[in-house]
Amino acid sequence: MTAVLIAVAALLALAAVFGAVLGFASEKFKVEGDPIVDQIDSLLPQTQCGQCGHPGCRPYAEAIAEGEEHNRCPPGGQDTVDALTDLLGRDELTLDDEGAEDADIPKVAYIREDECIGCTKCIQACPVDAIVGAAKLMHTVIVDECTGCDLCVEPCPVDCIDMVEVQPTLQTWGWNRPAGIGQRPDSRIEVVNL
Amino acid sequence: MIRTLFRSRSRKIYDFHGGIHPPERKDLSNGTAIAAGPLPSQLILPLNMHIGAPAKPLVEPGERVLKGQMIAEPSGAVSAAIHAPTSGTVSAIGPRAIQHPSGMDAICIVIDTDGKDEWIERAGVADYTELSPGELVDTIRHAGIAGMGGAGFPTSIKVNLGDHQRVEELVINAVECEPYITADDRLMRERAAEIIAGIHILQYLLNPRRTLIGIEDNKPDAISAIKRACKGCDIEVRVVPTKYPSGGEKQLIQLLTGKEVKSGQLPAQVGVVCQNVGTAYAIKRAVIDGEPLLSRVTTLTGEGVRQPGNFEVLLGTPIRDLLVHGGVDPDNIGRLVMGGPMMGFTLHNPAVPVVKTTNCIIAATLEELPEPPPEQPCIRCGSCADVCPANLLPQQLYWHAKNDDLEKAQHHNLMDCIECGACAYVCPSHIPLVQYYRYAKAEVRQQAADQVKADKARQRFEARQARIDAEKAEKEARRQARLEANRKKKTETASAPTVDTAALKQASLEASKAYKAAVKAAKAAEADNADNLDALKADVDRLKAIADKAKAAVRDAKEAGPAAAPAEDIVGKLKKQVGDASSAYKTAVKAAKDAEANGDDNAAELRAKADELKAAADKLKAELRDAKANAPATPATAPQVDPVADLKKQVGDVSSAYKAAVKAAKEAEENGADNAAELRSQADELKAKADQLKADLRDAKANAPATPAPAPAAAPADPLADLKKKVGEVSSAYKAAVKAAKEADENGADNAAELCAEADRLKAEADHWKAELREAKASAPAPAAPKTPPAPTDTPKAPETEAPQALTAVDPEVAAKRQKRLKALKTAYNMAHKQYKEAHAALERGERNGDIPAEELNAMQQKVDKLKGKADVARDALDALVEEAKADIRAHTGKDLKTLKLEAARAESALADKQRELEQQRDSASEDTLEALSSELQALEAEAQIARKALKQAVEEQGLQD
Numbered sequence A: 001m002t003a004v005l006i007a008v009a010a011l012l013a014l015a016a017v018f019g020a021v022l023g024f025a026s027e028k029f030k031v032e033g034d035p036i037v038d039q040i041d042s043l044l045p046q047t048q049c050g051q052c053g054h055p056g057c058r059p060y061a062e063a064i065a066e067g068e069e070h071n072r073c074p075p076g077g078q079d080t081v082d083a084l085t086d087l088l089g090r091d092e093l094t095l096d097d098e099g100a101e102d103a104d105i106p107k108v109a110y111i112r113e114d115e116c117i118g119c120t121k122c123i124q125a126c127p128v129d130a131i132v133g134a135a136k137l138m139h140t141v142i143v144d145e146c147t148g149c150d151l152c153v154e155p156c157p158v159d160c161i162d163m164v165e166v167q168p169t170l171q172t173w174g175w176n177r178p179a180g181i182g183q184r185p186d187s188r189i190e191v192v193n194l
Numbered sequence B: 001m002i003r004t005l006f007r008s009r010s011r012k013i014y015d016f017h018g019g020i021h022p023p024e025r026k027d028l029s030n031g032t033a034i035a036a037g038p039l040p041s042q043l044i045l046p047l048n049m050h051i052g053a054p055a056k057p058l059v060e061p062g063e064r065v066l067k068g069q070m071i072a073e074p075s076g077a078v079s080a081a082i083h084a085p086t087s088g089t090v091s092a093i094g095p096r097a098i099q100h101p102s103g104m105d106a107i108c109i110v111i112d113t114d115g116k117d118e119w120i121e122r123a124g125v126a127d128y129t130e131l132s133p134g135e136l137v138d139t140i141r142h143a144g145i146a147g148m149g150g151a152g153f154p155t156s157i158k159v160n161l162g163d164h165q166r167v168e169e170l171v172i173n174a175v176e177c178e179p180y181i182t183a184d185d186r187l188m189r190e191r192a193a194e195i196i197a198g199i200h201i202l203q204y205l206l207n208p209r210r211t212l213i214g215i216e217d218n219k220p221d222a223i224s225a226i227k228r229a230c231k232g233c234d235i236e237v238r239v240v241p242t243k244y245p246s247g248g249e250k251q252l253i254q255l256l257t258g259k260e261v262k263s264g265q266l267p268a269q270v271g272v273v274c275q276n277v278g279t280a281y282a283i284k285r286a287v288i289d290g291e292p293l294l295s296r297v298t299t300l301t302g303e304g305v306r307q308p309g310n311f312e313v314l315l316g317t318p319i320r321d322l323l324v325h326g327g328v329d330p331d332n333i334g335r336l337v338m339g340g341p342m343m344g345f346t347l348h349n350p351a352v353p354v355v356k357t358t359n360c361i362i363a364a365t366l367e368e369l370p371e372p373p374p375e376q377p378c379i380r381c382g383s384c385a386d387v388c389p390a391n392l393l394p395q396q397l398y399w400h401a402k403n404d405d406l407e408k409a410q411h412h413n414l415m416d417c418i419e420c421g422a423c424a425y426v427c428p429s430h431i432p433l434v435q436y437y438r439y440a441k442a443e444v445r446q447q448a449a450d451q452v453k454a455d456k457a458r459q460r461f462e463a464r465q466a467r468i469d470a471e472k473a474e475k476e477a478r479r480q481a482r483l484e485a486n487r488k489k490k491t492e493t494a495s496a497p498t499v500d501t502a503a504l505k506q507a508s509l510e511a512s513k514a515y516k517a518a519v520k521a522a523k524a525a526e527a528d529n530a531d532n533l534d535a536l537k538a539d540v541d542r543l544k545a546i547a548d549k550a551k552a553a554v555r556d557a558k559e560a561g562p563a564a565a566p567a568e569d570i571v572g573k574l575k576k577q578v579g580d581a582s583s584a585y586k587t588a589v590k591a592a593k594d595a596e597a598n599g600d601d602n603a604a605e606l607r608a609k610a611d612e613l614k615a616a617a618d619k620l621k622a623e624l625r626d627a628k629a630n631a632p633a634t635p636a637t638a639p640q641v642d643p644v645a646d647l648k649k650q651v652g653d654v655s656s657a658y659k660a661a662v663k664a665a666k667e668a669e670e671n672g673a674d675n676a677a678e679l680r681s682q683a684d685e686l687k688a689k690a691d692q693l694k695a696d697l698r699d700a701k702a703n704a705p706a707t708p709a710p711a712p713a714a715a716p717a718d719p720l721a722d723l724k725k726k727v728g729e730v731s732s733a734y735k736a737a738v739k740a741a742k743e744a745d746e747n748g749a750d751n752a753a754e755l756c757a758e759a760d761r762l763k764a765e766a767d768h769w770k771a772e773l774r775e776a777k778a779s780a781p782a783p784a785a786p787k788t789p790p791a792p793t794d795t796p797k798a799p800e801t802e803a804p805q806a807l808t809a810v811d812p813e814v815a816a817k818r819q820k821r822l823k824a825l826k827t828a829y830n831m832a833h834k835q836y837k838e839a840h841a842a843l844e845r846g847e848r849n850g851d852i853p854a855e856e857l858n859a860m861q862q863k864v865d866k867l868k869g870k871a872d873v874a875r876d877a878l879d880a881l882v883e884e885a886k887a888d889i890r891a892h893t894g895k896d897l898k899t900l901k902l903e904a905a906r907a908e909s910a911l912a913d914k915q916r917e918l919e920q921q922r923d924s925a926s927e928d929t930l931e932a933l934s935s936e937l938q939a940l941e942a943e944a945q946i947a948r949k950a951l952k953q954a955v956e957e958q959g960l961q962d
């Protein structure tokens, strides 16, 4: 009988100790913030263009976490939609780009500097501070920082901002995907035994 | 003992997984000695012949260069220099097609050769041991040597290891395992001694425990030559069995040392450095002979070449020249390949130059390198996995790459694939496996780059957001502080009654809010046909009563309150009530209509209620009218100057009352209310009143000028201002009249014609005054002139008052006059343009509706034309004037706009810098320095001011143009 009691007491003591440890750990290593929002945000392209109807990628990530449809990011393209589908385990959706077919072609803003009147409107519009300039002086876009969000084009009073497609350079060029089954692969060199 | 054991073990040749035995075809080109290459008329030297940053050009187009002269220096750590391969003239530095599978252009230095082959001074070092390792590395770096085996990694990086890194084995790659290529083979046969000398230099630099040369057993002549050359020195020659790709760096290291270089590792991490024989040769030439890398041995082979063989080709030689040199029949070539057939790529443009990494050019017939057969589905035979030297699962990689599943492909170590092509060679389905991997690798790299960019964008976005929030918070805090201060002041000064009024107002507001909410609830209930409709309605009525009472209380309080509560407040209050009442009425009407449409029983009831509300609204309106009519009487006691303003206000009030009345009447008519006629007549009455008031106003105005006459005694400059004011008033009266006339026209009122006439009269009056003003201005005393140029936007500080004068002193009066003229012309143009536009729109409307007789249309057309002419004339005059002004500015300042802009920017930034400096030194520097600094600052400020001013003036004139 005492043996049973000892066993029970020992188990209880163990349970108490582990409970305390676990409780302490859950407090000490608590994850701050909403990890799912971070995960969603990391899948969004960070163009910050607002085409999803939210003032930036993170707000949209929060909205998705709260149940908004995850197919409203045109710059991300269908790939982003699919990645979000995987992450969230929701139904598959097709990209809702409102007919803008070239939304996921990478672009950057270009200011025709001769025409700029230095009104600073574009600076205020740029969500990532990719434009430099000062009042009444010529402005220009830091190409490496520009996300191609398009937001600076509309406010410019003299229409001197263009969105230009990013051309591949030797550094960014990559091989095409082969044409597929039944097609002759154009870049392959066939070595045969004569 | 251990040593001998080690030795015997180390003599062993290891093996690596997989590998293939493709047809060798080496005997095509390995039978003849290395011949001199062509001396083309033009050499094209890409700035990027190596891996890493492009070299930086040191020459200009048109410059003459000598053989061996450095024409581009390495920029950054991973880079290599470029030298002129022969003497000649630099003809261009620009984009040319280069050795890249994309076929893209890149910046190249183009040299037109002169055939003299004139050397620059050479300084070789016979005994390299005199040089320190650092100096040797420098020599190699400046000789532009990059890996000659095919990768092109700058050699100086590979041989410059940190002190802590111990090199166990130096591996010399002489395997040359790819089919067709025999460049290293011939080099070893003919120049073995020089190669060994180069290896000695490498040994001196790296101090390895062992040096191994790996050669495939299909090159017996090369093996014996090398063995002969390195007799008596500590270099071991290892013969490896022929198998592709034993020449791969990792594979060769495994073959010779048994060490495996793991995924993501560099050979140096396992204590091995691997160099190509060609590189060793180039190092010897650079160090001992003082010859930088100017040429290389390239194999020109293939069935399409008449005399295949190896050539010592100058870097930059276009492939086309080499083909001609080797006797290639262009019609006979099926495919032109740069590099070997396994890892090379097809060239589409024979203008591409030979570069440091070009070890082979294959001009093949279609029989030897045929069109690839179409891709077939993978049959999962596993042959590819058997031959993969990197121990990968090619078919899995293929599946994932094909399906764009990059993550899984990376899990299968996609990035470890050396693109050797063994898998594709054995694949029975002819799948272009390597192309799939290259594509997937490019995608992976792209995604990584995108991720980096996205992270940066996120950071920047968040930083910006934080900044904006902080600014907002700051602003809010300041606003709160201000509010607080204001409130304090108010509570101190305000008397009790006002507080009461405020409280009452609040109560009234709340009451009416509650009432409105109740109305809404009732409506909703109605829509749902809820049972408690009656109760709700009662509620509404009760709330309404409360709200009314509250309102009345407010009114009373105001009336009883101090004089501080102005008469207008009652009007305002009444107005609001009227608004409320009429909106209530409207909702009621709507509800009634809905009910009627739905055939509800209570429709009649609702109708009645609506009518009731209407009556209430009407009553309120009448009250408002009365209040308004009475209100003006109060301020009658105000000072003499006021009558005109007062009258104006009355006119405004009355005419807005009139408008409201007209609207009410119209509504009533639409709803078929009985009192429509009544309202109409009321509106007419108001109109008459307005007209009368307007006439009064005119009279008053006409009389007014007399009153302020005594004023000028105090301020002699005033008449002008007065006149200006008058012009403003009259023209605004004119505008109002025009508007009224238009409205009347639209409403079909009888007095439209009358109003039109009045407008015309006012216009004449305005013109008259304007003319007078012009005259007055022209005759105004000179001192007034300097005032007229646009005042600087910024605070007028002491130094700046002189500055602008220094600029504009040339002729301030002329400038001022022109400014005025410009402004006048601009307004004139704007007016004319507007009139023209309006007329045009009217004409178009008429044409569209087709309800206007032809002759009238014609008349309109004429009018439009005339107005257009007028506008054009005005514009031309304006343009001319602007041009003149600009020319003037240029003449006076000697600069055009751009310069001015730049100057302003420079001055501003200098000013900012100084300010910062002052700021920084404020605490630390001595009194004197501070003083000096601040006086400097002042000078700079003055300068900036001048620049700013000049720019502003210029910009303004520019602005006038558009």
Ligand code: SF4
Residues within 6 Å of the ligand: A108, A109, A125, A126, A127, A128, A129, A130, A131, A141, A145, A146, A147, A148, A149, A150, A151, A152, A153
């Ligand atoms: S520069 Fe224009 S397009 Fe580029 S990120 Fe800024 S606002 Fe968007």
Ligand code: SF4
Residues within 6 Å of the ligand: A111, A115, A116, A117, A118, A119, A120, A121, A122, A123, A133, A139, A155, A156, A157, A158, A159, A160, A161
């Ligand atoms: S909005 Fe246009 S004009 Fe204004 S600063 Fe930007 S680029 Fe220049």
Ligand code: SF4
Residues within 6 Å of the ligand: B384, B387, B388, B389, B390, B391, B392, B393, B394, B416, B417, B418, B419, B420, B421, B422, B423, B424, B433, B434, B437
């Ligand atoms: S190409 Fe890549 S996957 Fe194919 S055999 Fe070579 S290393 Fe293996």
Ligand code: SF4
Residues within 6 Å of the ligand: B377, B378, B379, B380, B381, B382, B383, B384, B385, B394, B395, B398, B423, B426, B427, B428, B429, B430, B431
């Ligand atoms: S060799 Fe070709 S067919 Fe066979 S498993 Fe590999 S990819 Fe598939």
